[in-house]
Amino acid sequence: MLNKLSESIYYLSNQNDKERPTLGLVCGDKYSLVIDAGNSLQHAKDFLQEIESLNVPPVKYLVITHAHWDHFLGMNEFDAVVIVNPLTNQLLQAWRGYSYDDRSLKEYVNSKKMSAQCVEIIKNEIPEREAFQLHSPDIIFEKSLTLDLGNKACVLEQIRSTHTDDSTIVYVPDEKVIFLGDSVYGTTRNSLFHYKKSHLLPMIEDIQKFDAGYFLLGHESICDLDEMNTFWKELKLASEATETTSLEEAIECFTKDNDRSPNENELFFIKAFVNDQILNSQKA
Template identity: 30%
Template sequence: MPIDPLRRKLLGGFACAGAGAAILPCCLGRAALAASEGAGMALKPVADGVYALRGADELMSEANDGAIANLGLVVGDEAAAVIDSGGSLVEARAFIAAFEKVTARPVRYLVNTHMHPDHVFGNAAFRALGATIVGHRNLPRALEARGAFYLQNFREQIGDALMKGVEIVPPTLLVDERLELDLGGRVLELRAWKPAHTDNDLTVLDRATRTFFAGDLVFMDSLPTLDGSLLGWLSQMDGLAALDAARAVPGHGPVPADWPAALQPERRYFEALARDLRKAIAGGVPMAEAVKTAGRGERDKWALFDAYNERNATAAFAELEWE
């Protein structure tokens, strides 16, 4: 989600400055990680043969290597699948080094849950491993439309060094509605959703452990960003909640999370935002004024609220005024 660069830098800077004095390595960023590559990046076991890497609740920055989204790994008898490639090649390679410690099986698939840079900027590292890249049927179109903008815009945000080698690598295996991926004795159920977070949201359910990789259809702790359809997202909440999952790995937030309780915080936020905006629209309040107050009651409950709430409100206002 692009926001204007100066603000991004400021916000990214704050995250670092706050911890800076006490925990200097935060600000050493890439160098520190490179020195401890693999060792510094520990995979969290989520269920039998299922692992995740927890992203930071921050904006992508040079200091965090772009590692803000949760990444996943599922290991079958023959092969492994990775869910999302991370926000830079540095992050992707560190992730690969970390999971090579838990499995020697080849990565057969990389599943991209949607188009955003924190989930796809590491794709080239997995192409190099020979993985088939899998995405929603709308993902190639979305990457084509936005890819050049992402490459240009994020260079400003995370710096030349971290952008090195980053390419927009589109999926070659597309999911229309549903698709099963066989890892040998282990089946992943992929599902393409209607426009919600974006118009190319894809989720992964590991049938064996009932672990649900929700991608950015689920945000916890970090404020959700809206780049698709608020009404679409809300209307698919019940369908998401009804999935037969024991736990979830959200796109952002704690790993693992209880299911379907993991949906509650974002549902509350979206309902508050929609309620405030509908009231403003009915009362004839102009967009510029309405977005300043809509959803404010949620401010204390989320990281990155000030970075994204007004932007979400702007997009949601434009959508809801057509109701």
């Protein structure tokens, strides 16, 4: 069921048990825009069925926020102009060359090109997959693009991110709503979940320049401004306490600097920033 944020903005909540991220819908007087395509054709069909039950203008545009499979594998289901930034397009090229038969999928898991969960969902939710080939995007924008849906502007912008280098956000100025995709999350490398400390403040700067009151996230659905400010504060405090590859030292530093122990979220972030220090030390 679609959640209604305003008369022109809706979203389909994330389903973590199915690895389904939040999908967004912005409606103008003439056209509608979709944010992210879903993790499979079935996910996309479920979303489109919900849209069909609304009295909204036709979907003209589809924006992919970044090239992680759970955000784009449903794109073939949309009869829309697909929009990506250049790096997302580059990363999607590999997926356009993949085959989706059982043998190929097994090889991709073994070579770590796809996760086992991704392959399971492909098998269950993409019918006739042996002939499946991902479509190509239609518009590749540089840095920023503004779309007019008919008395409803949407600003697309590629931002710096702790999650991927190809993160695109969608901002709706008159509603003060911003779709962040997964941009504010950490990422995993060498089996270590980490937050890129060097990217944290630049990312926050890129996002906070937009006057937003509501934030749509890929795997939490929606946050208001107070919740987002708390999120930023916890991330910053955890980052400031972490200058070492030792978790114990980072926790001790946090406790000394803040006259308290870290809460559950802050401890999670501290561990992720420590992992970032470990990964950076391995590159040195």
